[in-house]
Amino acid sequence: MSVNPELVGRDFPPTAPYLVGREKVREFARAVHATDPQHTDPAAAQALGYPDVVAPPTFAMVVQDLTLQQLLAAPDSGIVLERTVHAEQRFRYTRPIVAGDELVARLTVTGIRAFGKGAMVTSDAEVTDRDGAHVVTATSVLLIGGDE
Template identity: 45%
Template sequence: MPLDPSQAGRAYPPGPPYQVEREKIREFACAVGLTDPAHHDPVAARALGHPDVLAPPTFLCVPMQHATDQVVLDPELGLDYDRVVHRDQRFVLGRPVYAGDRLTLTVHIDAVKSPAGSDVLELRAEVAAADGTSVATVFMSLVTRAR
């Protein structure tokens, strides 16, 4: 059954804050092959003017994955997650992310489309720091493959 296009424009309440930890940044940096000490060593990061270990820009896909759980598991949306593939992701950064940040993500459904029998779900998350300032906007597209 196709997704309901009227779900576009819907926003979900923010989930619990995501605590950015040094070790998570290090693990992510290693996974994507980044060896710059700013991503691994707080002393090196501070020597470069950062307050703590610097997260790679694409690190935001980690809290995004947690935040989108409420969307993909929403029975009202009716997404067949067994048939979902990740289509696209992009980041608009307002400021760097550092170890110690507490990030809150508010997820929006920007569009629901059904080209060629597949469903495309376009999501956007507004990422804010603990003080409410904007950190980034993360965009993600998911496709539910046609049967």
């Protein structure tokens, strides 16, 4: 296995704050074919009790990606991008992401499971708002192929 097993339990530094923009939410909604008006129309979102447009659930991946870039850049990870496939994704929300949120994410590697010459790397990105309140936990599994 080329992936460093000592990654398990490693916490990465928090990301720089990410300001969720209304147009970014709209663009993402179009890209994933999320047609509910709450994703594009502030009035529709406000009618549901939100201050602005609501991001589709998978939008959290935009913020989580900032943490995964830290993992992939870790010089001792043993992870080779060319052998990496994003195998699984899960989200556990406390509340939806809304335009105007300022989010910070922090990644923890929670598991590595060897298989043949490769490994599956599981990580959790805890995403919080500017007050430090939990918004979503994004769990990702990366499938890393082994050496030839």
